Amino acid sequence: MGFLDFLKQPDIDQGVKEYRALPGAVLLDVRTPDEYREGHIPGSVNVALQSMDRVASVAKSKETPLFVYCYSGSRSRQAAAILQRMGYSNVNNIGGIAAYSGKVEQ
Numbered sequence: 001m002g003f004l005d006f007l008k009q010p011d012i013d014q015g016v017k018e019y020r021a022l023p024g025a026v027l028l029d030v031r032t033p034d035e036y037r038e039g040h041i042p043g044s045v046n047v048a049l050q051s052m053d054r055v056a057s058v059a060k061s062k063e064t065p066l067f068v069y070c071y072s073g074s075r076s077r078q079a080a081a082i083l084q085r086m087g088y089s090n091v092n093n094i095g096g097i098a099a100y101s102g103k104v105e106q
Contacts, residue, residue, distance in 0.1 A: 010076075013101055015067050015094025016041060025065035026058055029097075030079040035071065039104040041097065049075045052082045065090040072096040 019027045020043075027044040029036050036046040045058045049070070059066055066088055070076040073096040080093040097104070 009073055009099070010093055010095035012069055012095040012097065012099050015069070015092060016100070016102060018092070019043075019065075019067040019094070022065050025067060028055070028058070028066050028068045028079070030068055030070050030075050031097075037106065039097075039106050041069070041100065042103060042105050044069075049079050049082075052079060052086070055083065055086070055088075059088065062087045063089055065092070067092045067094050069094050069097055069100075071098055073099075 016027070019025050027041060029040050029044040029046045030049045031046070032048050033046060040046065047055050047058060066083060068076045068079050068083070068091065073093070076093045076095060080091045083091045
């Protein structure tokens with residue numbers, strides 16, 4: 001790991017590709033419900049950052065692969081840390097939808 005590796009942003013397009021290739025994975029949008037309604041990645045589930053305690057309703061097992069995104073990558077980074085502290089062992093912060101080049105639905 002290089003000195004500046006922590007500055008690299010996750011690649012959301014690659015993260016969505018990995019999510020789609022992994023049966024049973026959950027694509028977690030941690031933006032607000034209003035932001036989610038404005039446009040989200042198809043197949044994603046909305047659990048706002050402030051409501052991380054509700055994630056158990058979409059990820060029953062702590063081993064469930066979780067792919068977390070928000071708008072810019074900041075809230076998804078926070079959510080990933082919270083999920084890991086909650087005991088989820090397969091958490092992937094894939095960054096922000098602002099950098100996503102795929103289809104978005106409302």
